[in-house]
Amino acid sequence: MATEILMPALSPTMEEGTLAKWLVKEGDTVKSGDIMAEIETDKATMEFEAVDEGTIGKILIEEGTEGVKVNTAIAVLLEEGESADDIQSAAAPASAPEDEATAPKAAPAQAKAPEAPKADTSPDWPEGTEMETKTVREALNAAMAEEMRGDPSVFIMGEEVAEYQGAYKITQNLLDEFGGKRVIDTPITEHGFAGIGVGAAFGGLRPIVEFMTWNFGMQAIDQIINSAAKTLYMSGGQMGCPIVFRGPNGAAARVGAQHSQDYAAWYAQIPGLKVVQPYSAACAKGLLKQAIRDPNPVVFLENEILYGRSFEVPKLDDFTIPFGKAKIWREGSDVTIVSFGIGMTYALEAADKLAEDGISAEVIDLRTLRPLDYDTVIASVMKTNRCVTVEEGWPVASIGNHISATLMERAFDYLDAPVINCTGKDVPMPYAANLEKLALTSVDEVLDAVRQVTYR
Amino acid sequence: MAARKSTKKPNVSADELKTFYRDMLLIRRFEEKAGQLYGMGLIGGFCHLYIGQEAVVVGLEAAAEEGDKRITTYRDHGHMLACGMDPKGVMAELTGREGGYSRGKGGSMHMFSKEKHFYGGHGIVGANVPLGAGLAFADKYNENGRVTFTYFGDGAANQGQVYETFNMAALWDLPVIFVIENNQYAMGTSQKRSTSTPDIYTRGEAFGIPGEAVDGMDVLAVKEAGEKAVAHCRSGKGPYILEIKTYRYRGHSMSDPAKYRTREEVQKMRDEKDAIEHVRDLLLSGSHATEDDLKAIDKEIKEIVNASAEFAKESPVPTSEELWTDIYADVAPQNA
Numbered sequence: 001m002a003t004e005i006l007m008p009a010l011s012p013t014m015e016e017g018t019l020a021k022w023l024v025k026e027g028d029t030v031k032s033g034d035i036m037a038e039i040e041t042d043k044a045t046m047e048f049e050a051v052d053e054g055t056i057g058k059i060l061i062e063e064g065t066e067g068v069k070v071n072t073a074i075a076v077l078l079e080e081g082e083s084a085d086d087i088q089s090a091a092a093p094a095s096a097p098e099d100e101a102t103a104p105k106a107a108p109a110q111a112k113a114p115e116a117p118k119a120d121t122s123p124d125w126p127e128g129t130e131m132e133t134k135t136v137r138e139a140l141n142a143a144m145a146e147e148m149r150g151d152p153s154v155f156i157m158g159e160e161v162a163e164y165q166g167a168y169k170i171t172q173n174l175l176d177e178f179g180g181k182r183v184i185d186t187p188i189t190e191h192g193f194a195g196i197g198v199g200a201a202f203g204g205l206r207p208i209v210e211f212m213t214w215n216f217g218m219q220a221i222d223q224i225i226n227s228a229a230k231t232l233y234m235s236g237g238q239m240g241c242p243i244v245f246r247g248p249n250g251a252a253a254r255v256g257a258q259h260s261q262d263y264a265a266w267y268a269q270i271p272g273l274k275v276v277q278p279y280s281a282a283c284a285k286g287l288l289k290q291a292i293r294d295p296n297p298v299v300f301l302e303n304e305i306l307y308g309r310s311f312e313v314p315k316l317d318d319f320t321i322p323f324g325k326a327k328i329w330r331e332g333s334d335v336t337i338v339s340f341g342i343g344m345t346y347a348l349e350a351a352d353k354l355a356e357d358g359i360s361a362e363v364i365d366l367r368t369l370r371p372l373d374y375d376t377v378i379a380s381v382m383k384t385n386r387c388v389t390v391e392e393g394w395p396v397a398s399i400g401n402h403i404s405a406t407l408m409e410r411a412f413d414y415l416d417a418p419v420i421n422c423t424g425k426d427v428p429m430p431y432a433a434n435l436e437k438l439a440l441t442s443v444d445e446v447l448d449a450v451r452q453v454t455y456r
Numbered sequence: 457m458a459a460r461k462s463t464k465k466p467n468v469s470a471d472e473l474k475t476f477y478r479d480m481l482l483i484r485r486f487e488e489k490a491g492q493l494y495g496m497g498l499i500g501g502f503c504h505l506y507i508g509q510e511a512v513v514v515g516l517e518a519a520a521e522e523g524d525k526r527i528t529t530y531r532d533h534g535h536m537l538a539c540g541m542d543p544k545g546v547m548a549e550l551t552g553r554e555g556g557y558s559r560g561k562g563g564s565m566h567m568f569s570k571e572k573h574f575y576g577g578h579g580i581v582g583a584n585v586p587l588g589a590g591l592a593f594a595d596k597y598n599e600n601g602r603v604t605f606t607y608f609g610d611g612a613a614n615q616g617q618v619y620e621t622f623n624m625a626a627l628w629d630l631p632v633i634f635v636i637e638n639n640q641y642a643m644g645t646s647q648k649r650s651t652s653t654p655d656i657y658t659r660g661e662a663f664g665i666p667g668e669a670v671d672g673m674d675v676l677a678v679k680e681a682g683e684k685a686v687a688h689c690r691s692g693k694g695p696y697i698l699e700i701k702t703y704r705y706r707g708h709s710m711s712d713p714a715k716y717r718t719r720e721e722v723q724k725m726r727d728e729k730d731a732i733e734h735v736r737d738l739l740l741s742g743s744h745a746t747e748d749d750l751k752a753i754d755k756e757i758k759e760i761v762n763a764s765a766e767f768a769k770e771s772p773v774p775t776s777e778e779l780w781t782d783i784y785a786d787v788a789p790q791n792a
Contacts (some may be wrong), residue, residue: 008495011711012502033705035719044713049706051492057653070497155597181597192586192620199590200577203525206599214619224578227587234566235557237782239575271783295785359782 002057002082004073009047010039017041018066021076024143027343028056030077037039037063037074054079080232087445115381117375121328124286124314124321131312136278139285139313140170140246140302143210146318147292148178157193158210158247167212168307178396193248194220194245198227202245211247214263214301220245221266223426226268230295231271243289243355246300249277250342250392251307251429251440260429262393262438266343267299268369268402275370277301277341281311283367286321293320302455303342324371327379332362335450338403339390341439347390347421350446359454367400377403378411385416386453396442417453469678470744472518476675477735477745478753479517480510484732486543486759487706488699490533490550493765494703497649499550503564506534508705511731512637515678516605516698519686523600527575528607530565531637531704535607539572540733543760547768555771559778582615585634589621590693605688607635613656619663622695626663626778629694634660634686636699637672643708644716657699667697667698673729703729759780 007017009240018040024030028272030050037048042308049272053169054077059399061074068074134142146155155178160167162175162185186193190211197209211217228241230351267275274296277328291298329344339347344365351361363378366372381387387407389400399419429439481541487505494503506513517538518528528535536546541557549556557567565579569660575591578584588606612618613636625632636656639649647654657667666688670681678700685696703725707714739745775785 006496010495014711041711043711046711046713047719049491050688051488061703070495075459083633115744134556168622187620187623189620189623191617192624195583196593196615196621196624199527199575199592200594200597201590202587203591203594205594222580227578227583231568232785233560233782234562235568235576235782236561237785238558238568238570239784242785272473274784295787321550330590445598 003052003054003077005036005077006073007061007070007072007074008039008048009070010041011043014041016067016069019061019063019068019254020045021435022063023057024056026056026059029402030054030056037124037417052077055082057082061437064218071406076315082350091247096270112400113195117378118314119376119379120130120325121376123321124282124388125316125329130315131293132315133310134268134281134285134313135310136281136302137168137170137307138233139174139281140288140309141172141174143285143405144171144292145174145177147289148182151292153204154208155184156187156208156210156449157184157197159186160211161185161187162315167404170307172212190216190219190225192304193225193271195227197245198223198241198414201241202231202239206242208244208246213252213259213304214247214249215259216262217245217247217263224267224297224299229270233272241297242295244288244298246288246291246305247302248304248452249301250303251360251424251436252416254386254431254433254436257428262301262424263299263393264301264369264391264393265299265398268372268399272297273370274298276323276368277367278367279306280337280342281309282313283321283327283365285313287323288369289318290320291350292304295322296442301341301435306342306360312403321367324370326373326376327365327367328362328376329365330361330363332384334360334384335386335454336362336364336377336384337388337390337446337450338366338377339402340399341391342370343390343392346441346443346446349443350438350450353443353447354450357456359450359456361450366399373404374410380408381407381411382414384410385414385425387415388420388422388449388453389419389447390441392440395421395426398423417455420449422449457679458673462759470739470742473735473739473744474485474749476514476581478748479514479538480675480732480735481718481753481757482760483510483514483537483544485757486537486547486764487533489761490547491706491710493551495545498769499564499720500552502530503550503710504531504708505706505710506704507737508530508725508730509637509639509671509672509702510534511675511678512672512700512702516635516676516682518679519682520603520605521686522686523573524590524686525573525591525602525604526577526607527584527586527591527604528577529584529612530577530579531565531580531609532565532577535576536567536569536574539569539574541569541574542766543766545658548771549742550770551768552773554774554778555767559784560774561778569682578662582608582612582617585612585615585618586621588634589625589630589632591623592695593628593631595631596628601690601703603631603633603634603686605633607637609642610636610638610640610647610651610656610698612646613659614650622663622665624664625695629692631647631689631692632695633682633689634665634695636697636698638699638700639702639704641704641716644712655699657697658696660697665695665698670698670700672700672702673731673734675731677736679767681790725782730760
């Protein structure tokens with residue numbers, strides 16, 4: 001059967017082009033790969049190759065013709081044994097079907113009318129549970145050891161995690177208990193070992209990849225986002241990536257610009273990732289155990305300054321804290337202070353001072369930034385009508401910005417004052433002690449913000 | 457092509473030769489059809505065709521065993537067909553339809569098959585190399601004797617993470633075969649202009665990884681080299697590098713004006729080195745098949761490819777609900 005040769009789309013954006021030159025004439029035979037014409041696209045002049053074998057029966061579009069729409073018949077190809085007399089108008093060429101599935105449905109969370117959501121205020125562990133004092137470091141270490149005991153496919157890799165016992169001692173004693181097969185020192189090669197970790201997760205293991213700090217993890221950000229976060233979606237649900245990337249995040253003390261950066265807002269933007277930034281030891285433990293069990297890639301942002309802080313941790317053989325559930329550390333009625341990670345130290349200290357002045361602050365620890373517990377924040381703001389957010393990260397496109405925008409969408413009528421974001425300053429971290437202090441947020445800034453939103 | 461040429465008489469059965477012919481032809485005809493559908497606007501975005509390189513994947517798949525894994529970059533259609541994935545599902549993914557391997561959400565560069573141990577289809581040049589070593593890491597951890605074929609191009613061979621991976625793969629004796637498909641052009645930049653030394657396989661020497669160059673237009677040579685590499689990996693000796701010298705006839709992607717090489721260079725390759733013609737000659741000259749036998753294969757392939765194109769056109773576009781699925785897994789995936 002005679003086939004029509006159609007004006008091809010030769011780039012992802014081409015809709016029409018110029019048929020610059022014919023390199024074949026009627027009666028010529030062509031085979032696959034022969035150049036038939038030169039076509040000017042929106043980007044370049046391209047050679048147009050034959051796909052099928054045959055004889056050029058008729059040229060329908062003369063060379064030099066401009067504005068030839070994609071899929072217009074430009075010539076007719078005859079198969080063996082056919083003659084030009086066989087040419088007849090073929091059926092209309094196939095075209096891409098109309099894209100009926102266009103309008104993306106709005107995220108359900110944003111479509112709701114502004115009525116008070118129900119916050120999940122259930123306790124993280126049963127009331128009356130015996131407690132013990134542990135540092136965040138001990139809690140993280142215990143979480144990994146417990147999960148490694150329970151699941152032989154869990155292993156940890158990273159720089160100095162094994163023989164050195166961890167640059168910050170988070171992996172202390174794991175090598176002794178689990179051996180070199182499961183506690184693996186890597187070379188200093190973040191991009192490479194993050195990729196190997198992701199591949200191992202594709203291969204059915206449950207890796208914990210420790211970055212000595214998240215600043216070094218930036219070398220691996222392509223593997224975290226492009227490989228770990230997106231593969232489940234790109235594979236239509238076939239390939240999951242159960243992996244935990246963890247390590248200290250944010251400013252430590254006097255280590256300068258390249259070692260002091262909070263990645264909370266960076267990773268919280270990525271669909272496919274779960275993002276955790278714990279404050280207390282109990283939350284660190286329950287959330288890390290949850291992260292190791294989660295079938296998705298988890299970015300677990302710790303903090304060096306918090307590692308040595310002590311908190312009460314439940315004495316339980318096994319407990320986890322679900323993602324997407326904020327914790328109300330302190331109930332209050334005049335203002336809601338929303339924070340996470342080390343930001344909680346400013347928030348809680350400010351709340352104590354505010355109480356002395358007769359201002360009752362409700363303090364919410366988000367704990368996980370993706371999924372984010374919007375309901376707890378909104379329910380609280382509907383009660384207090386005022387909100388201040390606190391974080392050490394930079395101000396532009398911060399977590400606080402996102403909370404503010406969400407409150408404007410979902411609780412606009414309940415706000416009695418603009419939401420204020422207390423953040424790190426919009427500068428690289430300086431080394432000098434006085435400047436470093438200025439670059440971070442502070443209790444005083446939180447106090448000022450609360451006084452502004454409460455008009456006191 | 458400074459590649460090794462197999463000089464000895466091919467130690468191969470008529471049936472195997474016919475399988476090679478068939479499998480390579482399937483890839484070529486499939487890719488030609490994909491190019492055609494792209495021209496008709498049925499395939500969008502980037503579309504990187506494998507035409508010319510067919511002997512690489514077909515030869516190496518002949519060296520693989522059930523359960524072995526493979527992972528590659530974005531010029532991936534040939535790998536999928538060679539490992540036995542359904543041409544219909546591959547073509548329907550190219551057209552972005554529900555019947556595609558990723559239900560239309562991956563496209564040409566992002567396709568996977570758990571069943572066939574095909575781990576993608578990755579769009580970032582070089583990023584699949586540590587992923588492949590990670591798959592091999594899991595196999596070694598599980599002590600299952602499997603090997604992973606990790607394919608990448610001469611262009612990717614200049615990415616830093618490749619050498620980070622070489623180091624760890626050698627350090628930990630990972631059962632991974634690094635397959636460098638050297639088609640001589642990193643997009644539009646020739647190897648001479650991008651790569652400081654001509655023989656990329658020697659770059660493993662710095663890490664103690666053995667490697668060799670292979671004539672990638674000779675499927676028998678590829679298979680032989682693949683068997684050697686597989687035996688090395690499976691015996692626990694760690695990684696192996698195969699630099700397979702091949703050639704792509706088509707542009708880097710569909711929108712490549714191809715001004716970086718001459719038409720004559722491409723034609724000379726097609727005329728003198730074509731891998732499919734080579735096997736065709738072996739079949740006919742060795743009296744392993746008649747012209748009619750081969751015509752029958754051609755016809756069968758044409759039907760398979762046409763059926764895949766029909767399926768890819770008829771399969772519905774994904775429902776709008778698909779936008780919101782597969783972002784997070786609810787239960788632990790069983791990948792291995």
